[in-house]
Amino acid sequence: MMMEHLPAIIIVFPLIMAFLINVAGWWSKKACFYMALLAVTVSFLASLGILNTVLQSGTISYRFGGWEPPWGIEYVIDHLNAFMLVIVSGITLPVVLYSKKSIEQELPKKIPQFYTLFTLLMMGLLGITITGDAFNLYVLLEIASITGYALIGLGDEKAPLASFNYLIIGTIGACFYLLGVGYLYIMTGSLNMADLAQRLPALYSSNAVMAAFAFFMVGIAIKMAFFPLHVWLPDAYSHAPSTVSAYVACTMTKVGAYVMIRIMFTVFEPSFSIQLHPVTTIFGWVAAAAMMYGCILAVAQNDLKRMLCYIIIAEVGYIVMGISAANRMGFTGAVLHILNDAFMMACLFLVVGAIYYKTGAKTIGEYRGLFKKMPFTSMSFAVGALSVVGVPPTCGFFSKWYLVLGTINAEQWVFAAALLASSLLSAIVFFRVLQNMFFAPAASSSHDQGSESHVQEKRHEAPGSMLIPIFVTIAGILLLGVFSGQIIEMIIQYTVPEGF
Amino acid sequence: MEFIISKYNYWMYIVLMMIGFYAMIAKRNLVKKLLGLNIFQWAIILFYVSTGVKKGATIPIIEGGHGELVHAVNAAQYLNPLPHVLMLTAIVVGVSTTGVALALIVLIYRRFGTVEEDEILEALK
Numbered sequence: 001m002m003m004e005h006l007p008a009i010i011i012v013f014p015l016i017m018a019f020l021i022n023v024a025g026w027w028s029k030k031a032c033f034y035m036a037l038l039a040v041t042v043s044f045l046a047s048l049g050i051l052n053t054v055l056q057s058g059t060i061s062y063r064f065g066g067w068e069p070p071w072g073i074e075y076v077i078d079h080l081n082a083f084m085l086v087i088v089s090g091i092t093l094p095v096v097l098y099s100k101k102s103i104e105q106e107l108p109k110k111i112p113q114f115y116t117l118f119t120l121l122m123m124g125l126l127g128i129t130i131t132g133d134a135f136n137l138y139v140l141l142e143i144a145s146i147t148g149y150a151l152i153g154l155g156d157e158k159a160p161l162a163s164f165n166y167l168i169i170g171t172i173g174a175c176f177y178l179l180g181v182g183y184l185y186i187m188t189g190s191l192n193m194a195d196l197a198q199r200l201p202a203l204y205s206s207n208a209v210m211a212a213f214a215f216f217m218v219g220i221a222i223k224m225a226f227f228p229l230h231v232w233l234p235d236a237y238s239h240a241p242s243t244v245s246a247y248v249a250c251t252m253t254k255v256g257a258y259v260m261i262r263i264m265f266t267v268f269e270p271s272f273s274i275q276l277h278p279v280t281t282i283f284g285w286v287a288a289a290a291m292m293y294g295c296i297l298a299v300a301q302n303d304l305k306r307m308l309c310y311i312i313i314a315e316v317g318y319i320v321m322g323i324s325a326a327n328r329m330g331f332t333g334a335v336l337h338i339l340n341d342a343f344m345m346a347c348l349f350l351v352v353g354a355i356y357y358k359t360g361a362k363t364i365g366e367y368r369g370l371f372k373k374m375p376f377t378s379m380s381f382a383v384g385a386l387s388v389v390g391v392p393p394t395c396g397f398f399s400k401w402y403l404v405l406g407t408i409n410a411e412q413w414v415f416a417a418a419l420l421a422s423s424l425l426s427a428i429v430f431f432r433v434l435q436n437m438f439f440a441p442a443a444s445s446s447h448d449q450g451s452e453s454h455v456q457e458k459r460h461e462a463p464g465s466m467l468i469p470i471f472v473t474i475a476g477i478l479l480l481g482v483f484s485g486q487i488i489e490m491i492i493q494y495t496v497p498e499g500f
Numbered sequence: 501m502e503f504i505i506s507k508y509n510y511w512m513y514i515v516l517m518m519i520g521f522y523a524m525i526a527k528r529n530l531v532k533k534l535l536g537l538n539i540f541q542w543a544i545i546l547f548y549v550s551t552g553v554k555k556g557a558t559i560p561i562i563e564g565g566h567g568e569l570v571h572a573v574n575a576a577q578y579l580n581p582l583p584h585v586l587m588l589t590a591i592v593v594g595v596s597t598t599g600v601a602l603a604l605i606v607l608i609y610r611r612f613g614t615v616e617e618d619e620i621l622e623a624l625k
Contacts (some may be wrong), residue, residue, distance in 0.1 A: 135586055142593045146600055153604050160607040163619060167601050168524055171537055175544055178590065182544070184581070186551055 005047060007062035007075045007130060010046040010085065014123040018116050022244055026110020033100050036115040040092045043126060047085040054082040055490065061132070069132075070195045071446030072234065075098040076132030079334070079494040084129040084258050091250050091342050092122050094469030098350055099243040100464050102357055106241045107154055114154065121147040121247070125255050134267065135191045136409055137259065144255070145170050146247055155240040162235035169232045178451045183212035184267075200268055200442045213272070216263045216500025217279070226316050227290030234309040246307060249312055251347040254338045257319045261334075264323065265497040269352020274326045276289065284324035288418035299432075302363045307429060308345070310348025311388060313342045321415060324405045328500045331360050335492050337354050337399035340387070340480060344396055347473035349386035351377055354462040354470065368440040378437050382471045385430035385479045390423050390478030395480035417482045449482035509550040516543035530608065530615045534601045541594045545587045552583035 017039035024031045053060060054077055062075040075086070096118070103114055124144030132136050149170070153163035185191060187208050188199040201207050218229070225233040233253075237245045264273040273279045294314025294472065301307035319341070322334025354377050355361055371378040387394035400423060407415040461467070480487065504511060516539055560578040564606025605615055612620045 133590075139589055139593065142597070146593075146596055149597075149600050149604070153600075153607065157611060158624060160604045160611065161624075164530060164601060164604045164608065167597065167604065168533055168537055171597055172521075172524070172540065174593075175541060178544055179547070182548055182551065182583075 001304070003053065004106050005062075005078065006046045006049050006053070007060060007077060008064070009129050010043050010050065010089075011123060011130065013042050013046075014126070015118045018123065018152065020120040022112055022116040022120060026338035029111045032112045032115040033096075036096055039119050040089065040096045040122060043122065044086075044089040044093050044280060045417070047089045047126075049081070049489075050077055050088050051082040051245055054079060063469075068297060070190055070192050073136050074132045074192060074194075075128060075130050076194065079260070079491050081129055082262065083335070083339070083491050084255070085126060086249055088125050088129060088340050089340050091346050091473075092247070092407065094472045095243060095247045095250075095346065095350070098246070098353070098466050098469040101463050102243045102353055102427070103241070105357060106243075111443045114128050114151070117147045117151050118244075118247070121151065123242060129258055132198065133191055134184065134193055138178050139172060140257075140454075141177065141322065142174050142332070142402065144252070145174060145223070148252065151244045152236050152248070153241040154244065157239075159239040162232075162239045164260050166232040166236040168328055168403065169222060169229075173219045173229075176219030176222070180212045180219060183208050183215065187211050187212070191468065194260070196267050197269070200272075200315070200437060201269060204276060211279070213263075213268060213277075213279075217260070220260045220263065222255055224253045224316055225313060226320060227286060227293055227313055228345065230290075230316070231256055231314045231431060232357050233313060234306055237309045237312070238290075238303060238305040242305075242349070242356055246349035246353055249308070249349050250342045253312060253316050254319075254342050257316065257323075257334070257338055261323060264398045270497050270499045279486070280324040280326045283320050284412060287321040287324060290314060291319075291321070291418055291422035292425070295422045298326070298429045299425065302357075302365070304362060304364065304367070305349070307364075307433075308348055310353065311348075311426065311429065314343070314426065315388075317422075318400070318403060318419070320400075321419065322406055325371055325403070325406035325410045325415070326500065327406055327409045327413065327468050328496050329409050330494050331496050331500055332488055333402030333404075333406050335495055336395075336402060336484060339487070340399045340477075342394040343473050343476040344384055344387045347477060349383040350466070350470050350473060354466045358460050358462050359468065364436055367433060367436045370436075371438045375459070376467055377462050377470065380474050383474050383477060385434060387481075389427045389430055393478065395477050397485060398481055398484040513543045513547040513550070516540075516546065528617045530605050530617060534598065534605065537601070538598060541590070541597075545590055545594075548583045548587045548590070552580040554579055563606065599621065 013270050017035055021032050022037045024035060025175035027375070052061065058075040061069070062077070063069065064073045064075070069071070082382050101388070107114055108349060119196060121144055123142050123146060126139055127140035128144060149163050149167045153160050155251055183192065183201070184196055187206060188196055190199060200209065222229045237249055240248065264279070291314045294310045294312070294317060298310035298314070300306045301310060315337070319337050322330045325331070347447065355374065358374060359370075359372070360368070361367055378420060383394065390396045390400040404416055404419050407419060417483060519541030520536045520543060521536070522532050524538065527533050527536060554576070557577055557579045608620065609615055612619060612623050619623045
């Protein structure tokens with residue numbers, strides 16, 4: 001009985017909890033954290049249950065209120081959805097644990113509001129992944145975005161302006177998506193994705209359908225910060241509170257990538273997106289540019305969070321590159337990279353947040369000699385960094401391996417070269433930081449040169465409630481690397497669209 | 501000419517959308533940018549609402565649906581209510597976006613004492 005209704009519980013429970021958290025905030029601020037934790041845990045368990053059901057018995061279709069699909073709202077969960085649900089809710093769990101200390105320091109007065117918005121944001125992201133209705137997706141996309149704007153606006157001095165710019169650009173993106181839905185509705189009279197997929201092939205030559213596809217792609221590209229529509233991302237993510245930047249960095253862009261895959265290969269057929277129009281070829285070139293641009297600008301950054309933001313832009317490029325390779329290998333790499341990137345970005349942003357929490361350090365210069373102060377945190381950063389660079393046995397290596405194989409299978413040598421070049425560039429980016437962290441002497445100890453040798457640097461390790469989530473993401477990075485073969489065999493191979 | 505007049509509501513939606521777009525790009529005042537965004541969103545609502553309209557059709561309540569007069573429903577006789585219902589949701593989304601944006605503008609004004617983007621960027625230097 002419960003198992004049947006899991007697709008509803010995973011959305012409705014956090015939604016109700018979000019309101020209850022706000023109410024509970026009037027009595028007790030401490031309760032908010034535990035309520036949010038409860039909401040996230042229930043969603044995570046529900047997503048595991050859904051994944052289990054999908055693995056055993058195939059696609060689930062859940063009808064809200066018992067209405068038949070083309071009229072009622074339907075939640076469809078196939079392997080890709082179930083996989084995304086586990087990623088999103090699974091990454092939320094360590095982030096919410098981590099948020100306790102970090103929010104107490106950064107936003108002591110706004111704890112109830114923070115957890116209300118945070119739970120709503122998670123609910124919006126889960127909703128985007130689970131829904132099988134194009135208009136429902138728009139509404140949930142906006143729930144996730146609006147809570148995102150509000151959360152980012154809670155950050156430092158420049159945050160409101162960054163958030164306002166993100167709001168303007170993000171809403172344009174959502175409006176484009178809405179227009180795309182509208183054009184498809186005029187042409188087919190349907191909003192259900194599966195129904196649209198059946199009705200569309202007869203209309204592929206229509207200009208309106210082509211315009212709808214273009215609107216979808218531009219709208220989603222804005223939401224997922226795909227180069228050259230990424231301009232909002234570095235400002236918005238680098239000025240947000242550290243928990244928020246960690247969370248949005250590891251989920252928002254990945255969910256955007258998921259929506260892109262859905263529209264390109266479920267609502268439209270691969271034949272439309274690949275053969276009828278050279279969409280994938282164009283995206284391949286833009287993705288190559290995104291990877292190079294992101295990594296080159298990351299080298300130029302001094303602020304750690306901002307540097308990671310440019311890395312995200314490059315990572316989005318990787319995912320789109322895998323999609324645009326349009327073969328089994330490339331697509332596997334793209335889906336695997338969505339998973340790996342969520343963990344890598346969570347790890348790096350959480351570490352940067354923990355360092356800011358303890359020392360207030362933001363720039364690379366301030367990271368000098370950090371290894372002696374915070375050895376565990378520094379080691380975690382190193383693991384995350386190696387994974388982004390793509391060193392085995394971390395998970396980053398395996399998804400890049402599949403991406404490179406995908407481009408080689410597609411005989412796109414330039415793209416393969418771009419993948420390798422941007423990996424090298426990200427190595428430069430991270431080794432600059434690691435060199436400062438591990439080998440440079442601490443900046444503060446320069447004035448008492450004489451006593452330096454026998455004064456033991458005191459350890460200022462981050463509190464346990466921050467270290468444990470970081471270790472969880474580290475374990476994730478290593479385990480996902482070791483077990484990537486099993487993950488592909490169990491889940492990802494079923495997500496590859498037909499005809500690849 | 502016929503083409504333009506017979507579908508003038510769709511042309512108006514494009515014109516409105518471009519006005520909104522222009523305001524968002526060209527204006528340096530944050531409130532004006534927000535107004536541009538609103539015009540942009542409302543243009544899309546106009547587009548959706550006009551897709552549901554039919555000439556000579558009536559509101560979608562079945563005639564004699566409650567009485568004894570049971571007859572076949574002629575779909576061409578009624579407006580399509582679905583785009584209108586969708587737009588109720590879109591209006592809610594638009595209003596909440598505007599609310600968040602106004603709150604952000606208030607925050608910006610408190611911090612910088614102005615809502616002109618140039619002056620804010622100047623203050624940030």
